Amino acid sequence: MKALLEVNHLTKQFGKDSKALTDVSFSVQEGEFVSIIGPSGAGKSTLLRCINRMIDATGGDIRFQDSQVMNLKKKELKQVRTKIGMIFQHYNLVNRLSVIENTLHGKLGTKSTLAGVLGLYSKEEKQQAVQILNVLGLNEMIYKRADQLSGGQKQRVGIARALIQNPRMLLCDEPIASLDPNSAKVIMDHLKKVSTTMGITVVVNLHQVDVAIKYSDRIIGINKGQVVYNGSAKGLTSEDIQRIYGSEADDLIFDIGGIHAG
Amino acid sequence: MEVKEQLRNVTAPADHLIGGRMPAKPLNKAAIVTRLTLYTLAVLTIYAFFSFDYKELDFMDALLGTFANLKTIFLEPHLKHFSFGHALYQVMVTLGLAFLTTLFGAIIAILFGLLAAENLSSKKTSMVIKSLVAFIRAVPTVLWVLIFAVAAGLGSTAAVIGMTFHSIGYLIKAYSESFEEMDRGVIEALQASGANWWQIVFQAVIPSSITYMISWTFLRFEINFAVAVAMGAAAGAGGIGYDMFMASSFYLDMREIGAITYFILAVAIILEIFAAKIKRKLKTA
Numbered sequence: 001m002k003a004l005l006e007v008n009h010l011t012k013q014f015g016k017d018s019k020a021l022t023d024v025s026f027s028v029q030e031g032e033f034v035s036i037i038g039p040s041g042a043g044k045s046t047l048l049r050c051i052n053r054m055i056d057a058t059g060g061d062i063r064f065q066d067s068q069v070m071n072l073k074k075k076e077l078k079q080v081r082t083k084i085g086m087i088f089q090h091y092n093l094v095n096r097l098s099v100i101e102n103t104l105h106g107k108l109g110t111k112s113t114l115a116g117v118l119g120l121y122s123k124e125e126k127q128q129a130v131q132i133l134n135v136l137g138l139n140e141m142i143y144k145r146a147d148q149l150s151g152g153q154k155q156r157v158g159i160a161r162a163l164i165q166n167p168r169m170l171l172c173d174e175p176i177a178s179l180d181p182n183s184a185k186v187i188m189d190h191l192k193k194v195s196t197t198m199g200i201t202v203v204v205n206l207h208q209v210d211v212a213i214k215y216s217d218r219i220i221g222i223n224k225g226q227v228v229y230n231g232s233a234k235g236l237t238s239e240d241i242q243r244i245y246g247s248e249a250d251d252l253i254f255d256i257g258g259i260h261a262g
Numbered sequence: 263m264e265v266k267e268q269l270r271n272v273t274a275p276a277d278h279l280i281g282g283r284m285p286a287k288p289l290n291k292a293a294i295v296t297r298l299t300l301y302t303l304a305v306l307t308i309y310a311f312f313s314f315d316y317k318e319l320d321f322m323d324a325l326l327g328t329f330a331n332l333k334t335i336f337l338e339p340h341l342k343h344f345s346f347g348h349a350l351y352q353v354m355v356t357l358g359l360a361f362l363t364t365l366f367g368a369i370i371a372i373l374f375g376l377l378a379a380e381n382l383s384s385k386k387t388s389m390v391i392k393s394l395v396a397f398i399r400a401v402p403t404v405l406w407v408l409i410f411a412v413a414a415g416l417g418s419t420a421a422v423i424g425m426t427f428h429s430i431g432y433l434i435k436a437y438s439e440s441f442e443e444m445d446r447g448v449i450e451a452l453q454a455s456g457a458n459w460w461q462i463v464f465q466a467v468i469p470s471s472i473t474y475m476i477s478w479t480f481l482r483f484e485i486n487f488a489v490a491v492a493m494g495a496a497a498g499a500g501g502i503g504y505d506m507f508m509a510s511s512f513y514l515d516m517r518e519i520g521a522i523t524y525f526i527l528a529v530a531i532i533l534e535i536f537a538a539k540i541k542r543k544l545k546t547a
């Protein structure tokens with residue numbers, strides 16, 4: 001099967017000599033749940049943003065479906081972006097707008113400029129928004145303002161905004177880093193459900209190794225901008241974790257044997 | 263010897279403070295400069311009062327005269343050369359001048375404010391606009407009106423153009439700073455979903471900063487009302503300001519000046535109450 005996303009020899013350089021990514025290559029299959037783990041500052045966020053070109057990479061190439069992302073012109077890039085949903089650590093909602101308005105923002109990329117500017121959405125689009133919000137358990141909150149929600153609810157609106165794009169892939173940048181364990185579990189369960197029931201590919205940056213092992217099909221470990229592990233979640237050994245986190249590995253607060261047993 | 267001294271300082275670093283005076287603020291360069299400036303200003307003020315040309319003016323007489331004038335103006339106001347209805351109409355004209363210039367200014371400033379906000383345009387465009395705007399604001403409104411009066415002639419046209427011009431400069435700065443306050447992540451989120459610049463501006467940037475924009479615009483409206491009164495007098499732009507000019511320089515009628523002052527005061531208070539109400543509503547909405 002042809003991979004949905006293919007990243008080849010990707011490098012990114014900030015300024016003259018600070019390299020964020022060095023020769024990163026991996027591919028993601030259709031419907032796969034992939035976690036990217038690594039210490040802070042390893043280049044996880046940069047990698048994720050290079051995929052939809054929120055950051056322009058310095059070298060290498062990226063293929064998403066049939067498009068070479070690196071060579072796309074402005075208009076084609078927007079088209080590709082409509083097929084890739086993105087979820088953020090700080091939710092990034094417009095606080096003064098309602099939940100449903102924030103959800104419908106995901107549709108802007110497919111609308112004409114004027115319709116988008118005036119906020120004119122079709123009946124079908126609104127119905128789809130309500131349906132997605134129902135699935136995420138936000139049916140009571142539809143007309144609430146985004147700043148009245150809790151963190152976990154905000155992140156669910158973030159997921160709704162990404163899902164209404166009818167995306168082929170979701171990029172999640174530390175989606176649970178600002179949440180309490182309970183809300184974090186709800187969000188990860190939703191992401192897993194999205195991947196298994198809707199067949200949407202999910203690529204997620206994570207800080208928590210145990211969460212990554214529990215939810216993902218495959219784990220990509222990054223250290224200092226290089227891929228140091230690329231394999232199944234089950235196959236991740238404590239030596240691998242040592243390699244990914246370097247000297248910090250001993251400070252991680254979990255027991256790897258316990259996780260695999262659970 | 264020196265080493266011993268230092269050692270003592272290390273063991274009891276605050277000893278020398280406990281005995282003597284203990285300043286709450288350390289005396290650094292900034293504090294010295296501030297103090298010197300204040301002393302210089304004080305000396306200059308005292309010197310100025312001694313060096314004025316008083317023209318054998320009796321201070322008590324002058325003071326009493328002023329109070330007598332103020333009493334005539336504020337305690338015996340009347341309208342002689344025009345009716346109450348006319349005065350009300352003229353106040354409306356002045357308000358209209360303020361409203362029109364604020365509206366023109368706001369519409370133009372939204373566009374340029376977006377271009378001047380660093381997070382929405384390029385660094386270069388932003389800097390060019392910001393420095394141009396700084397120049398416009400540095401020249402007072404009255405001066406702009408007089409500059410435009412060269413082409414348009416002294417009157418309402420010059421007043422509208424000149425006041426609009428300065429309002430644009432003021433509001434571009436206010437708006438662009440409100441836009442720059444915005445969370446970078448929200449813009450990023452919409453960009454990542456394929457939305458274009460106009461959509462992001464109208465769906466995220468303006469909804470997020472609308473409260474700031476309205477309160478800045480209203481503040482400018484209040485300023486423009488005050489300027490419009492002055493323009494009526496100084497540039498012949500009409501409105502209540504022109505009547506005040508006539509009452510003072512032409513009829514020399516202090517009582518009428520008093521009446522007009524009360525009119526302006528009443529409008530200013532109404533505007534203030536209105537502004538406070540709007541702001542409260544925006545905060546809770």
